[in-house]
Amino acid sequence: MTSSTADTTAYRPVVAVLGTGIMGSGMARSLLRAGLDVRAWNRTQSRAAPLAADGAVVTGTAEEAVRGADVVVTMLSDGPSVAAALAAASGGVHTGQVLLQSSTVGIDATADLAQRAADLGLVYLDVPVSGTKQPAEQGALTVFVAGPTAVRATVEPVLDAIGRRTVWVGEAPGAASRLKLVVNTWVITMVNNIAECLNLAEGLGIDPQSFLDVMKGGPLDSAYLQGKSAAVLSGDLTPSFTLSTALKDTRLILDAAQSAGVRLDLVAASADRFVRAEAAGHGGEDMIATYYAGRAPEQDDD
Structure with missing residues (x-):
């Protein structure tokens, strides 16, 4: 996890967190403690609202949350929920933006979401996490990653903030979810x-x-x-x-x-x-x- 004494010149991506339930809110707070700018969105906005007190920008729409962000993190209940969030955010995404799909959605939905991301011009990383509420809040999750290593430098500050350990499984989406x-x-x-x-x-x-x-x-x-x-x-x-x-x-x-x-x-x-x-x-x-x-x-x- 990023230390408070970290080099102030270090790269700090702007992160949009879509889904602020038990896990998503804990991950957002870990990102904020690491000094990253966080935009938070949840379908039920009242569940995202408490993050404003921690320094997050709570947005009314998914599109607003992702616009201009370097990295988008999805932490939602299932595949259809992630697909709906991506559709809602589609007007704000840009080509080359990195999507860390952290929801546990299964093998078939992972393939479907990877294709949806590609259609939007996003760089898709399959990034499920292991842990529950307390590790999410402490930045102590175990993070599994499958995706292109070319964006590793972009996502490492995010992965370091949310996880105690990151395991790179491969480049093909789905390996981490399996x-x-x-x-x-x-x-x-x-x-x-x-x-x-x-x-x-x-x-x-x-x-x-x-x-x-x-x-x-x-x-x-x-x-x-x-x-x-x-x-x-x-x-x-x-x-x-x-x-x-x-x-x-x-x-x-x-x-x-x-x-x-x-x-x-x-x-x-x-x-x-x-x-x-x-x-x-x-x-x-x-x-x-x-x-x-x-x-x-x-x-x-x-």
């Missing part, structure tokens, strides 16, 4: 594994904290296990990554696996749990709310 789906497979099966362990502990009359204490400090322990479990036990399911978004990503993984001829039993089961938890009203909560999918209906307090 790696992101593999990473998300680990996350999705892990969060459901944690939820099921808590469900089973409670079902057997064991204090879930006893399970966590046994695991703590051992080779199978992790900050992820302890943190997600603490969220369930405290009842604080403020989303770092919503359950509904996790379900969307799970479906993208299953689509990719089917196309590749791979069977993912654990991911399919995870999708079933997410569907049940979402149907019970937990879609807007943190994805560890998959815990509620394993409780008997009379146990669910909601």
Whole structure:
């Protein structure tokens, strides 16, 4: 991440951030802390408005946000949302402008968006990120990049601001998104594994904290296990990554696996749990709310 003592003559691109939800707003704040000029737009403008207090220029339209920017970052919910944002911004883009497409949209949508960007004269980089709310706010994401290395100098200040680690996967769009789906497979099966362990502990009359204490400090322990479990036990399911978004990503993984001829039993089961938890009203909560999918209906307090 760029230090506050960085050379004031260093190249500082103007960045337009389209999409200021949990991840986009955190990334925008990391860009601002790095000393970059940020223009922020969100379809629901009230969600972008708080960024003005951090120094961002909050615009009323996507077209206004991208006009004159060196780099455009999209962080939206899915492929159709990114396509709609690009269409809305099309009047303000210029040939050679760099697009960092950071939304998790899957393989097919990545190809479609790359073509849309090319039609607009944009230089498209496939740039999904790994991490949730806190890493986004801290500039500590892991960033996967697939795209032309010719624009590396242009985008490095942006990548350094939002990420602790950048992994260049290749030049062809889609390579980074494929790696992101593999990473998300680990996350999705892990969060459901944690939820099921808590469900089973409670079902057997064991204090879930006893399970966590046994695991703590051992080779199978992790900050992820302890943190997600603490969220369930405290009842604080403020989303770092919503359950509904996790379900969307799970479906993208299953689509990719089917196309590749791979069977993912654990991911399919995870999708079933997410569907049940979402149907019970937990879609807007943190994805560890998959815990509620394993409780008997009379146990669910909601």
